[in-house]
Amino acid sequence: MAVGKEEVEEIVKARTDKREYRRIVLPNSLEVLLISDPDTDKCAASMDVSVGAFSDPDGLEGLAHFLEHMLFYASEKYPLEDSYSKYIIEHGGRTNAYTSSEHTNYYFDINADAFEEALDRFAQFFINPLMSADATMREIKAVDSENQKNLLSDGWRMNQLQKHLSAADHPYHKFSTGNWDTLEVRPKAKGLDTRSELIKFYEEYYSANVMHLVIYGKENLDKIQGLVEDKFKEIRNIDRNCLRFAGEPCTSEHLQILVRAVPIKEGHALRVVWPITPQIHHYKEGPCMYLSHLIGHEGEGSLYSILKTLGWATGLSAGEGDSSLDFSFFRVDIVLTDAGHEHMQDIVGLLFKYISLLQQSGICKWIFDELSAVCETKFHYQDKIQPINYVVSISPNMQKYPPKDWLVRSSLPSNFSTDIIQMVLNKLSPNNVR
Ligand SMILES: [Zn+2]
Known part of the structure; x- marks a missing residue:
């Protein structure tokens, strides 16, 4: 530029x-x-x-x-x-x-x-x-x-x-x-x-x-x-091209797999991952924020509250992770109890049941508006963080976002789009999972 x-x-x-x-x-x-x-x-x-x-x-x-x-x-x-x-x-x-x-x-x-x-x-x-x-x-x-x-x-x-x-x-x-x-x-x-x-x-x-x-x-x-x-001013400029890495890291042979690993620390965790379109291309529509707001919800009637009542989980988070301009993943991480570990398959079943409920009930404008309002308040009334943490949160994102959004980045979803949220939701299917 x-x-x-x-x-x-x-x-x-x-x-x-x-x-x-x-x-x-x-x-x-x-x-x-x-x-x-x-x-x-x-x-x-x-x-x-x-x-x-x-x-x-x-x-x-x-x-x-x-x-x-x-x-x-x-x-x-x-x-x-x-x-x-x-x-x-x-x-x-x-x-x-x-x-x-x-x-x-x-x-x-x-x-x-x-x-x-x-x-x-x-x-x-x-x-x-x-x-x-x-x-x-x-x-x-x-x-x-x-x-x-x-x-x-x-x-x-x-x-x-x-x-x-x-x-x-x-x-x-x-x-x-x-x-x-x-x-x-x-x-x-x-x-x-x-x-x-x-x-x-x-x-x-x-x-x-x-x-x-x-x-x-x-x-x-x-x-x-x-x-x-x-x-x-003396840093050399060779007008190097921006690097892009096309292609998907997960093809069909890397999906629908179950991997068990023995951790070093005690305890059990379950991670469910789907490859998706990177949210950066639709950051004003915030499809991953909408879905993580619902799947990661902890209130009454949420997936987490059911798992907690059953004594199967002590924590749940959902959202985009490991993303680049060309590929990305949506992840659900669940901290399991010993009993939860025994019911791992039931938990995956409940997760997919909840996702299919989201499919059936459709994308809701009022939920997006509520999320958007919460994000507005969070952004405009955020506490000052230490300068060192502040600068390092901005610099790696300057290439991805236009200058006006260098501070905001993906934190303020404002354009409601059923199609874009639906597009990511459709990816959270049993045949695209690992
Ligand atoms: Zn090092």
Whole structure:
């Protein structure tokens, strides 16, 4: 998007929100959201790069994640290893990063008086990272130990199991964290040098035109803008294309399957999943919000209240999860009691009975209106969250939503459409489930 090419509508914010917002685009095409909050003690920044584990080369699973670790380490301007993290901590801040399927996100917060230098150190990751040979081995080990830790987490295990039981030629299938085997042993056996592959990956995918930055400062917008222009203008832009991953991760052979897994923690859980059209394409119609509002309802007459009365469940949630622009899933997660575990099939039966009741009773405008009103109140009277959490909630979504909805995103369904809700509801069928 170029400045001046289109009239950008004003960014919609909560009625109670006194902060000021401004969207700018630097000459290198870096798109930035500036937030000015004179009342804040902490300033924060989050940089989202639109590339993640889906782009890992075959045989080098975890490369995007490994790169995230390496950038954090040092830059040519600040070559002392870990000096960035030390600087942040010494000035009352925190720093972190994550790599998901299609994004890598770097973020921090810090005391307001140390923000300018922190931003300079942060910007240098994206301008001239060091990626030194000597940090390579250590960081592969750090990635490996992170994976060892994930192996003990039921959440990670279940996610990987779900990915594993999907189409082998879809990137969703891949292992994304990386470990000693995928980043050291196997590349070596094939004669590949992990560090040169890392640099290649960085050069191919890190470009200002696919980065989105959110800056949360104490000064006024003009001052923050000057600072951002100065610090980030040198990020290289190669006008890289937006990555898309066509195709469905679940084909017929991956549906209508039942998988039993033994958890590490005690307890039982049931997850029912259907592939659906991503809600992002209809976020004003909010089909998944409508359905999760009903299926996840906890009041009288709800599915959950019946399961609870029977002594079979202690929790239930429903909604869209694991979504991208090209595919998505609707999930129902139920926390089962021991008795519930014995009645797993009955519970699945009740869930489908409830869904067929929704089919028969049709999509109701009054339910949508009620949901829409609740969402309005929630959005406009939301509490302020910590700047670091705020910036990281916005930056990965800037590519998906138009600027006016950067803060609102999917949280305000406003267009009632029977057809669109019905389209998703039709997907929640027994032959599309797993
Ligand atoms: Zn990591």
